Amino acid sequence: MPEFGSDSSFPTEEPVCIGIDLGTTHSLVSVFRDGKPELISNAHGEKLTPSIVGVLQDGQIVVGSAARELRVTAPERCAWVFKRYMGQERKLKLGDKEFTPHELSSLVLQSLRDDAAAQLNTEITDAVITVPAYFNDHQRTATRLAGEMAGLNVRRMINEPTAAALVYGFHAREDEKNLCVIDLGGGTFDVTVMEVFEGTLEIRATAGESMLGGEDFTDRMVSAVLSGEDTQLELAELQQPLRVSRLRGECEKAKRLLSKEESCKIRLPDKDGNFAEKPKTYRLTRADFSRMCDPLMQRIAGPIARALRDAELDPKEIDDVILVGGSTRMPVLRDFVIDYFGKPPIIDHDPDEVVALGAAVQAALIGQDAAVDDMVMTDVCPFTLGVEVVKEFGGHMQDGYFKPVLHRNCTIPVSREEVFSTVAANQTNVTLRVFQGDARKVADNTALGQLEVKGLPPGPAGSPIYVRFTYDLSGVLEVEAYAPGGERFRTVLTNHVHQLSPAQIEEAKRRIDALKFYPRDDLDNQKLARFAERMLGELHPSQRQQLDEALDIYEDAMARSDREHFASAKDTLLMVLSSLGLDHEDL
Numbered sequence: 367m368p369e370f371g372s373d374s375s376f377p378t379e380e381p382v383c384i385g386i387d388l389g390t391t392h393s394l395v396s397v398f399r400d401g402k403p404e405l406i407s408n409a410h411g412e413k414l415t416p417s418i419v420g421v422l423q424d425g426q427i428v429v430g431s432a433a434r435e436l437r438v439t440a441p442e443r444c445a446w447v448f449k450r451y452m453g454q455e456r457k458l459k460l461g462d463k464e465f466t467p468h469e470l471s472s473l474v475l476q477s478l479r480d481d482a483a484a485q486l487n488t489e490i491t492d493a494v495i496t497v498p499a500y501f502n503d504h505q506r507t508a509t510r511l512a513g514e515m516a517g518l519n520v521r522r523m524i525n526e527p528t529a530a531a532l533v534y535g536f537h538a539r540e541d542e543k544n545l546c547v548i549d550l551g552g553g554t555f556d557v558t559v560m561e562v563f564e565g566t567l568e569i570r571a572t573a574g575e576s577m578l579g580g581e582d583f584t585d586r587m588v589s590a591v592l593s594g595e596d597t598q599l600e601l602a603e604l605q606q607p608l609r610v611s612r613l614r615g616e617c618e619k620a621k622r623l624l625s626k627e628e629s630c631k632i633r634l635p636d637k638d639g640n641f642a643e644k645p646k647t648y649r650l651t652r653a654d655f656s657r658m659c660d661p662l663m664q665r666i667a668g669p670i671a672r673a674l675r676d677a678e679l680d681p682k683e684i685d686d687v688i689l690v691g692g693s694t695r696m697p698v699l700r701d702f703v704i705d706y707f708g709k710p711p712i713i714d715h716d717p718d719e720v721v722a723l724g725a726a727v728q729a730a731l732i733g734q735d736a737a738v739d740d741m742v743m744t745d746v747c748p749f750t751l752g753v754e755v756v757k758e759f760g761g762h763m764q765d766g767y768f769k770p771v772l773h774r775n776c777t778i779p780v781s782r783e784e785v786f787s788t789v790a791a792n793q794t795n796v797t798l799r800v801f802q803g804d805a806r807k808v809a810d811n812t813a814l815g816q817l818e819v820k821g822l823p824p825g826p827a828g829s830p831i832y833v834r835f836t837y838d839l840s841g842v843l844e845v846e847a848y849a850p851g852g853e854r855f856r857t858v859l860t861n862h863v864h865q866l867s868p869a870q871i872e873e874a875k876r877r878i879d880a881l882k883f884y885p886r887d888d889l890d891n892q893k894l895a896r897f898a899e900r901m902l903g904e905l906h907p908s909q910r911q912q913l914d915e916a917l918d919i920y921e922d923a924m925a926r927s928d929r930e931h932f933a934s935a936k937d938t939l940l941m942v943l944s945s946l947g948l949d950h951e952d953l
């Protein structure tokens with residue numbers, strides 16, 4: 367892969383549009399350059415930036431691997447897997463600061479934007495951001511808002527499996543086949559069925575779950591080690607947060623190891639989260655772990671069957687099964703594919719990288735790059751979207767029923783109008799409640815918000831009200847309602863927490879801008895401090911003192927601006943770590 371230098375080949379007048387895979391556990395940034403998509407490294411020279419945000423004792427913000435190091439010793443000052451809560455009105459506490467999930471995502475996006483700007487030596491204003499296909503309207507709007515707060519003009523949000531398919535389509539334009547992309551990330555699961563022919567990529571169906579991912583597989587292992595069920599895991603988390611946090615770290619390593627080895631040993635921390643010199647261990651085989659994951663595999667099979675049904679295809683009609691997302695490295699998933707589709711999956715690209723590369727291909731399509739001028743892509747709306755209606759049963763009115771306006775897996779962009787009618791004579795107002803889902807009753811679907819339609823002209827019961835749903839290429843819904851000749855009312859779904867006014871967005875941006883980021887140059891130093899701090903917790907008490915002292919001197923030197931003093935403090939710390947056999951090379 368060519369290195370980016372300061373002699374960037376970007377035309378200066380065109381804004382550079384980057385691609386961002388905003389992942390649950392890690393995020394990546396990419397660009398389309400010289401006729402192909404490429405990944406951009408972060409300030410540490412790594413392609414994967416952990417989606418973790420931390421607040422240091424002095425209030426400064428760290429993002430990525432420095433925050434990951436901090437998490438091990440001070441989980442209460444860090445936030446991770448917040449992508450799962452996107453679109454929810456919850457606050458996450460980091461030390462004495464509170465953040466919403468979209469604010470935390472905006473900090474990750476800002477860090478990626480800065481990395482891209484530094485590597486490409488140009489200002490970055492535009493981005494394509496990927497989202498799980500199964501993200502609903504709230505989650506997508508929250509993602510767009512996070513992008514805006516990070517100073518990015520979000521040109522398009524694109525479904526993650528679609529992005530992966532774009533990379534395969536980019537390389538195999540001449541093929542004619544049916545593909546199934548299975549995307550199992552850290553926190554979300556999507557499946558997409560598509561057809562490729564003569565440079566056209568037609569998404570036929572998408573299904574998934576936004577609360578199922580690799581983290582659930584790790585959690586099952588943690589629960590098994592604690593020899594309890596999920597509820598006991600939650601209880602243990604409350605009672606012994608450091609122990610569970612460290613055990614989860616060990617289980618995460620074990621899970622990855624079991625993707626290569628037949629069995630492994632998990633080190634067990636004591637109740638305070640410390641490891642003894644010879645810690646107790648728990649032996650786990652790959653077969654046991656696979657059995658443990660049975661209930662999760664059943665949840666995975668459901669959406670795959672549904673997507674195939676919607677695409678009117680049999681498993682055997684799928685030519686290639688493509689795996690995306692770090693969790694598809696698990697043998698249990700690969701065995702499942704062989705069982706279900708009767709063929710092994712195709713793994714041409716690194717499952718961690720392919721979504722970000724696809725975002726760069728989408729950026730090229732938006733920018734009409736000559737390298738993609740023979741490619742066309744069509745996507746679908748993954749959900750059924752509709753409104754609540756009242757039904758009449760023998761003169762008795764019963765509300766709470768769901769009437770679809772857009773059917774799941776219709777090709778987007780789409781705009782469709784349905785006629786509804788008033789229930790009472792001279793009815794002047796209607797509250798249009800909007801839902802997503804396939805259940806007959808709205809109570810079993812997801813509420814997206816409501817639209818107040820006021821000032822209807824007087825008329826008999828049954829007077830028409832037109833309702834139009836428009837779903838754009840980024841998967842954002844607009845609802846419009848009107849009576850013939852009356853005023854038109856547009857979206858602003860009122861319980862929609864993220865429909866902020868431009869002034870409110872500006873205010874949110876100012877709040878984020880006011881946060882002090884840890885200086886980028888110092889990130890590696892910061893990471894070293896967090897690593898040493900973490901190692902301290904793992905050492906035998908007799909070895910602690912030496913490292914403790916070196917760390918004190920190092921942190922003190924970091925706070926001062928004397929270069930020479932700092933360099934010698936850093937050398938000392940590195941020497942102490944080496945003498946204790948602690949490998950900081952792969953930090």
Ligand code: AMP
Nearest residue numbers: 389390391392551552580622625692693
């Ligand atoms: P994401 O960042 O959303 O793509 O998800 C990364 C997920 O992949 C995390 O849950 C990791 O635990 C999981 N993962 C990464 N590498 C492996 C591996 N070798 N075996 C099993 N799971 C993995």
